Amino acid sequence: MTPPVFRFAPSPNGYLHLGHALSALLNADMARAVGGRMLLRIEDIDASRCRPEYETAIYEDLKWLGLEWEQPVRRQSEHFDVYRDALAKLEAMGLLYPSFESRSEIAALVAARGADWPRDPDGAPLYPGAAKALTTAERERIIAAGAPYALRLDVAAAVTKTGPLSWTENGAAQPADPSAWGDVVLARKDTPASYHLAVTLDDAAQGVTDVVRGQDLFHATSVHRVLQILLGLPAPRYHHHRLILDADGRKLSKSTRSTALCELRAEGASPASIRKTVGLD
Numbered sequence: 001m002t003p004p005v006f007r008f009a010p011s012p013n014g015y016l017h018l019g020h021a022l023s024a025l026l027n028a029d030m031a032r033a034v035g036g037r038m039l040l041r042i043e044d045i046d047a048s049r050c051r052p053e054y055e056t057a058i059y060e061d062l063k064w065l066g067l068e069w070e071q072p073v074r075r076q077s078e079h080f081d082v083y084r085d086a087l088a089k090l091e092a093m094g095l096l097y098p099s100f101e102s103r104s105e106i107a108a109l110v111a112a113r114g115a116d117w118p119r120d121p122d123g124a125p126l127y128p129g130a131a132k133a134l135t136t137a138e139r140e141r142i143i144a145a146g147a148p149y150a151l152r153l154d155v156a157a158a159v160t161k162t163g164p165l166s167w168t169e170n171g172a173a174q175p176a177d178p179s180a181w182g183d184v185v186l187a188r189k190d191t192p193a194s195y196h197l198a199v200t201l202d203d204a205a206q207g208v209t210d211v212v213r214g215q216d217l218f219h220a221t222s223v224h225r226v227l228q229i230l231l232g233l234p235a236p237r238y239h240h241h242r243l244i245l246d247a248d249g250r251k252l253s254k255s256t257r258s259t260a261l262c263e264l265r266a267e268g269a270s271p272a273s274i275r276k277t278v279g280l281d
């Protein structure tokens with residue numbers, strides 16, 4: 001039997017904090033418990049926010065915690081060709097469309113729709129634009145004029161193709177609800193991918209069998225399941241874990257220095273004390 005494959009997949013856009021420690025340690029613990037493999041993936045598609053010094057800090061912090069992972073480490077920025085290929089497949093299935101609005105145009109459209117305009121599970125308004133209704137000729141004309149565009153999944157058409165979906169959450173079936181996200185962005189204006197597309201393709205490319213990540217990504221799994229079905233990719237098992245919250249009950253953020261692992265280490269914390277702080281052991 002081939003061993004299960006786990007992965008920790010941080011983005012190098014800030015220093016790792018206690019929430020990342022919980023995630024990384026849980027992955028390693030679960031992998032060890034079943035004789036599985038442990039991978040590290042650097043999710044660095046967002047060139048405007050990712051920095052090499054944060055990537056270096058990720059390696060230092062994880063080594064300090066006592067973690068080990070296989071080499072080579074996969075860096076998403078080196079696999080844009082894989083994401084482009086998948087976009088081409090979805091495009092050929094008629095499931096993508098370009099949208100041209102800027103952030104402020106989208107904000108104005110949402111404001112015009114009123115307070116009842118639906119929001120996605122992360123609290124962001126669903127795409128309010130009309131780009132899906134443009135004709136091919138109109139799209140071609142706007143693109144030829146040099147307008148930047150994102151590529152969105154036509155989620156209504158996608159779910160018509162996939163039918164009802166579910167995923168395995170801690171061994172139990174969990175119904176998926178991709179429509180809750182509206183027409184999600186699969187390729188950003190500046191990058192031939194989005195988080196949803198890259199994470200789904202990479203988990204498949206790396207043969208990941210068990211995705212262990214924070215509860216904040218629970219609902220995102222609905223989008224990942226749609227993409228897996230459309231692109232013929234295997235479905236990993238999912239385990240979304242509790243989040244570490246700050247004193248005000250909010251999810252930790254990379255901009256709060258007080259919970260950064262490098263900061264805690266400088267103040268004399270030990271790997272064992274970090275395990276305790278995040279509620280392991």
Ligand code: GLU
Nearest residue numbers: 009010011043199213217
């Ligand atoms: N890169 C994502 C993050 O740092 C995690 C992605 C995942 O585990 O699916 O929040």
